[in-house]
Structure formats: C-alpha cells, structure tokens
Amino acid sequence: MKFRLATGMSILGLVLSCGTALGGTLEGPLQIIVSKDQQELKIYDGGVVVATSRVSTGKAGHSTPTGIFSILEKKRSHFSNLYDNAPMPFMQRLTWSGIALHASNSVPSYPASHGCVRLPNDFAKTLFSVTRRGGHVLITDREIAPQRVVHEALFKPAVVVPDTPLLADAGLRPALIEAGDKSVEVAMTDPKPAVVTPVVQKTEEDPIRILITRRGEREMLMDIQALLNTLGYDAGMPDGLFGKQTVTAIRAFQIAEGLKEDGMVTPELAAAVYAKAGKGTPPNGQILVRQKFKPLIEEHITIRNPEIALGTHFLLAREVDADKGKAEWYGVSMDNQLPQTTMKRLGITTEADAALPGAIARTLDRLDIPQDVRMRISSLMGEGASLSISDTGLGPETGEGTDFITVTRKVQKAEAAAVQGGKKAKKKKKASSVTAVN
Template sequence: MKFRLATGMSILGLMLSCTSALGGTLEGPLQIVVSKDLQELKIYDGGVVVATSRVSTGKAGHSTPTGIFSILEKKRTHFSNIYDSAPMPFMQRLTWSGIALHASNSVPSYPASHGCVRLPNDFAKTLFSATRRGGHVLISDREVAPQRVVHAALFKPSIVVPDTPLLSDAGLRPALIEAGDKSVEVAMTEPKPSVIEPVVVKTEQDPIRILITRRGEREALLDLQTLLNTLGYDAGVPDGRHGKQTITAIRAFQLAEGLKEDGMVTADLVAAVYAKAGKGAPPNGQILVRQKFKPLVEEAITIREPEIALGTHFLLARAVDADKGTAEWYGVSMDNQLPQSTLKRLGITTEADASAPDALARTLDRLDIPEDMRNRISGLMSEGASLSISDTGLGPETGDGTDFITVTRKVQKADVSVTQGSKKSKKKKKSVTVIN
C-alpha cells in the first residue's frame, strides 16, 4: 500500500480521507479508480496519484461491471448471500445487484473474484475507515486518469450580493453545519455594513450529484401532457404514462387539427403540439440533481447535434471557493459502446470515441443549459460536487437510495465504424483548456 502525503486540504461533504502508514493524513475530494487491465486501484487528488493497491476483479463468467458507481452501503462484517456465506470484510457496496469493494486473503494480480473487487486486508481496512456513503468509484477496462478541465459549461459556486437595507431582511438560505450527527441551523442577523461588499451564503453540506443525459420517453410524454393541458385538452395530471386520459386528449387534439385520430404519440404529433403551443422544438436533453441520494432537480435542456453521441464522462469538483466563485473540475472520459438498438432508438449516427483528447470538451460544447437553471445549480455547489454525462439516462442500477449510476459496455473496436473524430462532427469549438 503506497501513500503520498499532502497538506492544506479540507474535508467537506462526501469526501475521502486516506491515512498513510507513516501516520500522515491526506484529505480532500479524492477519486477512486479501478483499472481492470492493470488489476489496480488508484486514488487521485485532482490529477495526482496519492495511493495505489493491487486488486482482483471478476474472472471469466463473473466479470466485474464497468462504469460510474458510488458507495451505497458499508459493513465492517459482511457475508455473501450468493456464494455460500463467503466472508466479505470491510464491504463497500457499489450496486444492489451484488458488486462491492471488500477485503480478501486472496488478491492475486489477475481476475479471480465472482464479480467484486477484492482488496488486500490492510488497504481495505484503511479505505473503509476513510470513505463515506456516496463516494464515487470508477471501474474501467483500461487505465483512465482524471485531467483538469476548464470550460464555460461547467458549474461554479454563486456569489450573492445583498441589495436590501439589512442582511437580516435578505432571502438567505439556512446554513447547515455538521455538529456530530446533528444539523444546526444558523441565522444571520448582523446589520448591513456601510460599504457594500460581495457576501457569500456558505453552507456545510453534502455535495450534489449532477447527471446530464438525453430526454427519455417518460420525460417527453410528461412535456406533451403538460402542453396538452395548457392548450385545453385535459390529459390529467402529467405522469409520463400513455393512459386512457392522455389518449383521449391526444385524439381530441388530432381531431381539432385535422390529423389522423389514433391517440398515438409520434414525432409528427409532438411537433404539432409544440407548434400549436408556440414552444418551438421539443427539448432533447435533461439535467437531474441529487443530494444525499434524493432528487432535487429535474429540468429540460437542449443538446445540439443530437445525432452525435454524448459519450460517457465523469467530473469531480475540488477547490470550490465560494468567495471567488471558482471551482476546479477534473474529468474522465470512459469507453462505452452502445447497442445498435439503443443507437437507433436515440437517433445516434455518430458514436463516441473516449480516447479522443477532446472528447469531453466536444460534448460540453453542445450543451445549452438555461441561465436560471445554471444559477440554481450554482447555488448548490460545494466541495466534491460531481457531474456525470451519459446518453442512456437512468439505468436500472439508479434508483431510490442511490446516486446516478452508469454501467458501461466494453468497446469492440472492430464494430466501431464511425467516431466523434469524423468530418461530420468537426466544428469551431469554444475556448476549452485541458490541463495535464
């Protein structure tokens, strides 16, 4: 087990802290990355490796899934309910379907487990004591490493400037300060100073988890139901279901507009409803935010050039400075080959190439996020906030009591005929900086 010491970092929210064998301490929003090809786990502080360990992932027939995960549950003593009550000490669950990090007496430098990630006992114990529920773990077929990314589309903490006679009259959010297991609400009642200076509403809070993805069938139907109600066709309370009341509302709209009266949801119907409501083109993307595993935000956004895959990316914010309104983002692009049926359903004709040096920047270039939504999320920013980007939305592993989980599929290079590097996707890019 190898650790490199660092100082001057603070621990906030769902941060990770590692203690070295020499007794020093590493603190900060660190990132755990498991590389299946190297059979190695690395912990990064920004773009710097601060700890490494050998691992054993799943053997043939029991492959460890790859993707973006978070720690859902922790148990010092745990026994498998699948494999003859096999001991799994210092277990950190990554999926409810049975994948976890855990200690083992057998950690050869090759795949040997039934799907879990085995760790040497000492390392697993130290890691267990340093993590909290919600900490992210990336698992990749090939080695990937976080890189510094600077881009206008990335979120920054907002600075609030008072414009009322007294700060006590301002609409401030309560600050929540962790005091053991209790939260204490702090009120601000000091009078406004004679010289107006920027004032930041600071909070000690669990970091938010952001997902940007394509708008699915449920979300599209919710929008359609809302617009039908606005136009006077009673589709009931929007629920994303193509039920009897929604079908009746669609048939009434079709009859009034001289369309085929079948009650079906088609691209032509959606376009007609949006045109009638004066709303332009329907949104094709969405942004979701969770905190403490609970949904906070779900809003529509626009993804330009939707025929090009977004790819699968993960970014973690560190050095979040609310006084300056700045944050450092470190990102990883991950291999993920979508099935042909998914590509067809999503209308994707150009696949993503995670190995391209500008893959993440190209994707960020194409996101149009409304300013009010950007301001709302910026107001929630804190140390360790994360952003996942994926074409496939909320997969089966994402549910109640989880963060956003994205399971990826290994790229079969022989099957990839078109990538983001094609002429079709070349365009003038915004100012982007990737710092190695």
C-alpha cells in the same frame, strides 16, 4: 468523496504490501478508479496518484459491471448469502443489486471474484476508514486517469439571494439503460430496503451530484400529457404512462390539427403539441441534481447536434472557493458503446469516442443550460461536487437511496480490433521465430 489523509493517521496503512501512496498531508475530494484490464485500483488527488492496490474483479460468467458508481452502504462485517456465507469484511456497496468493494484473503491480480471487487485485507481496512457514503468509484475496462478540464460550461460556486426557494421538489423520472448484452451474476443479493434513509450529517462534505443526459420517452410523454391538458385535451395525470386516456387525447389532437390519426407518440407529435401550446421546440436534454441521495433539481436543457452521441464522462470539483467563485474540475471520458437499437431510439447517428483528446470539452460545447438553472446549481456548489454526462439517462440502479449510477457497455469494436491485432502479432512473432531457427 472527501478523504482527509493526514500524517498522523499513518498513510503507510494504505501501502503495506498492497501498493504505493504519497506521504504528507492531503485534503480534498479524491477519486477511486478500478481498472479491469490492469486489475488495479488507484486513488487520485486531482491528476496525481496517491495510492494503488491490486484487485480481483469478476471472472468469466460473473463479470463486474463497469461505470460510474458511488458508495451506498458500508459494513465492517458482511457475509454473502449466495456463496456459502462467504465473509466480505470492510464491505462498501456500489449497487443495490450486489456489487461491492470488500477485503479478501484471495486477491490474485486476475479476475477471480463472483462480481465484486476484491481488495487485500490491509488496504481494504484502511480504505474503509477514509471513505464515506456517497464517495464515487469508477470501474473501467481500460485504464484511465483524471485530467484537468477548464471550460466555461462547468459550474462555479456563486452566492445567490433569490426571491423564491432555490430547490425544486421535482420527483425522479426514470428511464432505461442498457448494461450490456449479458446479465451480471453478483456475489451479494441482499434485497434493497423498501425505504432508504441514509444517515448522513448535513455538512460541507455532502456535495451535490449532477447528471446531464438526454430526455427519455417517458419524460417526453409526461410533457405531452401536461400540454394536451392545457390545450383542452384530457390526457389524465402527466405520469408518463401510455394509457387509453392518453391515446384518446392524442387522437383528438391529431384530428383537430389535421395530423395522421394514429395515437402514437412521435417527435412530430411532440413538435406539434409544443408549437400549439406556444412552448417553442421540445427540449431534448435534462439536468438533474441530487444531494445526500435525494433529488433536488430537474430541469430542461438543450443539446445541440443531438445526432452526435454525448459520450460518458465524469468530472469532480476540487478547490471550490465560494468567495472567489472558482472551482477546479478534473474529468475522465469512459468507453460506452450504445446498442444500435438505443442509438436509433435516441436519434444518434455518430458514436462517441472516449479516446479522442478533448472529448469532454466537445460535449460541453454542445450544452445550452438556462442561466437561472445554472445559478441555482452554482448556489449549491461545494467541495467534491460531481458531474456525470451520459446519453442513456437514469438506469435501474439509480433510485431511492443512490446517487446517479451510470452502467457502461464495453466497446466491442475496440475489443475485436485488439483481439485481431493480437493474433496478427502472434502470427508475425511465430514466423520470425521459425526464420530464426532455420
């Protein structure tokens, strides 16, 4: 998202009684972060806070999901069709399932909504005027702040004159993501349009969105189907669907290669199929690129030490200069505890810790991205390009008419430790009080 906050547009409109902002002229991609524990929204220009506001997120039973979102739709006037046609002015939709930023007359600085993020009227109005569809919004359980990240693996702009077209027309390969233990009840239930065609002018303000994640079971099956076909085993259309024809082809391959005949898709089967086809080892990662909500690139990458979780990270590019081949990246690491079932499925034995210094750099150290892929992405780099990194792939919120949406899961261990620590502190304080009285 690119905010253009000039002196003439009255930056005080972002302040009023809602929060604070910096004066002067600010140009560049700004980052919106909503902290649930602080009940506060902050706008960052790089690592500097330029505006703040109190918010009200979802109350108990209507929790606001956390994660990496982007603005999918904007409406000055909107009404809830679930809660008595309640007004939701200056609505900025974050998910098609019903989560949004919107203005409200009731923003008590504690969780009070039915899932959306409420903003004071004046702040919401001015924020609405300076955002655009595709702008990122992060919602977190605890307060985080962007930090400058310098790493050789991060993309820089480059001018490339290829012999063949740069942009792949690869379709999406959906995977599953766990959004938490409980379902989220939301304040908006407008159905997702059958076909979403965002009306966005192609300008320098339409930055690319990059996602790096692990390859899912469906992606692996699609590759196995395609390779079995080349080896003479008719697995049918490489669609990632585990049907009768695919099972028959797998069994035939297993018999021919002296493997256990069970028709199952396993890492061992994938390794055998790749080796037989002369393709080396199966890739365990993928990189995807979207622009204007549409898929452009989907390619394989390698994740070293795959037993260690990647974690969940978000980075935004600023000061992108194609002439100098430079870009400044600012990033955050987000809490996201993977369920044990997911860790087992992905072969993860070591969890990520978002609070550790250098978490982003350690993850970037483990990514091997083919040079030709890097060059294709570098040729698309512009101001406001973003990079999301996640273990769990494409979730149900990511689809047609969206950027890459990553829903995170609260770290239960941290929560339990905090609760236990609070109880101990309270008990200690009570004992001190009794001693003082006596």
